[in-house]
Amino acid sequence: MITAILSVLLLQAPDPIAAEAKFRALLDRVERAGLSVPELPEGARELEGLLTPALPKDLRDRYTVVRAQAVVLSTLHAHFIKNKGAALEVWATGRAVTGKIVDVTKRTVQITRPEGTQDFGYSELDADWVLGAIRETFPKDGDAPLLRGLWLAKGAKWDAAFLALGGVTTDHPLAAEARKRGLDVAVAGFDAIVRGRRWTESIARLEALDKLAPDDARLKTARDKLLDAMVETGKEHCRKKSKGPMQEIIDLITKHFPAGADRIEDIREAGRWIKITDPKKFGVAAVKGPPWLLEPKEGDSAFTGWLKESAEKYEGIAAVVRIPKGEETMGGLLWDDRAHIVSISGKTSTVGVYRGNRGEMLPNVFSKDIALEGRHHLSARFRNGSFVVQYNGAEIYRHEGKADGFEVLGLNAHKGKAWFDEVWLLKKE
Numbered sequence: 001m002i003t004a005i006l007s008v009l010l011l012q013a014p015d016p017i018a019a020e021a022k023f024r025a026l027l028d029r030v031e032r033a034g035l036s037v038p039e040l041p042e043g044a045r046e047l048e049g050l051l052t053p054a055l056p057k058d059l060r061d062r063y064t065v066v067r068a069q070a071v072v073l074s075t076l077h078a079h080f081i082k083n084k085g086a087a088l089e090v091w092a093t094g095r096a097v098t099g100k101i102v103d104v105t106k107r108t109v110q111i112t113r114p115e116g117t118q119d120f121g122y123s124e125l126d127a128d129w130v131l132g133a134i135r136e137t138f139p140k141d142g143d144a145p146l147l148r149g150l151w152l153a154k155g156a157k158w159d160a161a162f163l164a165l166g167g168v169t170t171d172h173p174l175a176a177e178a179r180k181r182g183l184d185v186a187v188a189g190f191d192a193i194v195r196g197r198r199w200t201e202s203i204a205r206l207e208a209l210d211k212l213a214p215d216d217a218r219l220k221t222a223r224d225k226l227l228d229a230m231v232e233t234g235k236e237h238c239r240k241k242s243k244g245p246m247q248e249i250i251d252l253i254t255k256h257f258p259a260g261a262d263r264i265e266d267i268r269e270a271g272r273w274i275k276i277t278d279p280k281k282f283g284v285a286a287v288k289g290p291p292w293l294l295e296p297k298e299g300d301s302a303f304t305g306w307l308k309e310s311a312e313k314y315e316g317i318a319a320v321v322r323i324p325k326g327e328e329t330m331g332g333l334l335w336d337d338r339a340h341i342v343s344i345s346g347k348t349s350t351v352g353v354y355r356g357n358r359g360e361m362l363p364n365v366f367s368k369d370i371a372l373e374g375r376h377h378l379s380a381r382f383r384n385g386s387f388v389v390q391y392n393g394a395e396i397y398r399h400e401g402k403a404d405g406f407e408v409l410g411l412n413a414h415k416g417k418a419w420f421d422e423v424w425l426l427k428k429e
Helices: 002-012 014-031 039-050 057-082 127-133 144-154 158-164 173-195 199-212 217-239 242-256 261-266
Strands: 087-092 093-104 106-113 118-122 273-275 293-295 300-304 313-323 330-335 342-347 350-355 364-369 376-383 386-391 394-400 410-416 416-427
Touching: 002 173, 002 350, 014 039, 014 057, 057 127, 057 144, 057 173, 093 118, 093 394, 127 144, 127 199, 144 158, 144 173, 144 273, 158 173, 158 199, 158 313, 173 199, 173 300, 173 394, 173 410, 199 330, 199 342, 242 261, 293 300, 293 410, 313 410, 330 376, 330 416, 342 376, 342 386, 364 394, 376 416, 410 416
Parallel strands: none
Antiparallel strands: 087 093, 093 106, 106 118, 273 416, 293 416, 300 410, 313 376, 313 416, 330 342, 330 410, 342 350, 350 364, 376 386, 386 394
16 A cells, blocks of 8 residues: 555656756746746746756756846836826936836837837836836845845846845855956946045945955955045145145044054145255256156166255155166165165066165065056155155055164166156155
């Protein structure tokens, strides 16, 4: 008797291969139907009845996208039916269209305007606008955030999908793609906000992104760019003696960049930097400028243009250095009679700091790869008892200095030519 019952149950159990084939065929048909009512919602319901955990993951992932589209489309279709005859604005084909709904079909909404009547396919409607239009009537199921995110990702609204999926735990491949692409779009858009000097908005956007992708290196880069831009703008205000706007930036940095104390000092001291235009100040044989070209004399390995006045008057030196193409020069700044050097190397494409004893080969204490084609702003300051070395505004090295600061300052070209496009000195307060 038991054997007979088992035989009947085995005969009734669905064949997994046949079940998968049936599900796959229906899924293919529903996907081909596209955004169409009632085909898409009905197809999604039929697929739900055939769905089992035993199906391959790729099929289950495809079904989840179909379900997301079905839920959104059926809600949107009902929204249009309800508002038939009413005037509204829709976003379609990248523009706003204002008119009256005169018809709703399985694939389109028909809108009449003074210019005429036009059909807009559901696939032409902006995916982000669609969710906004049905916000109040969209189902509040537990997986609603996932469905909204997949709808946006399927419509290539990567930044919006990234934000929508921020709190969703899922291994869906389209969600993973949305997180990757969405962050790319968000970071690219962030650059434009920074260029517009919209500091509060930039900080808020960055903090929101950081919560969604806390370990992403691109956000650290974006944060560094934001701080650099704020500091440079703060310096402009300092030089113009615009104390109010300068203080606003300092307050923002204090609040949102806890490690930014030194950058605040960069802002406060900006008005004390003096641009040097007389080459005689460094013993350089050149016309007024810069740019000045420094090159070792024949038989010498280096040329140093020493500051011809006491370095005690100054707390810093800075220069924009450019290495001519093909040169293997090390060009940069030195102080304390060659005991400290920061330079750009044309041979190794690096910025390096060298520190040691006078008269000896100085060991390299810091090195970083750089693109020689870029701008190279080097600076050395005496600040709070330490020598602080910066490259393009960012600190790269710091070490304890003497109580009275710099002894001597100079510009240096070693084993080749180096252009000094700008030269600055920081006078003491």
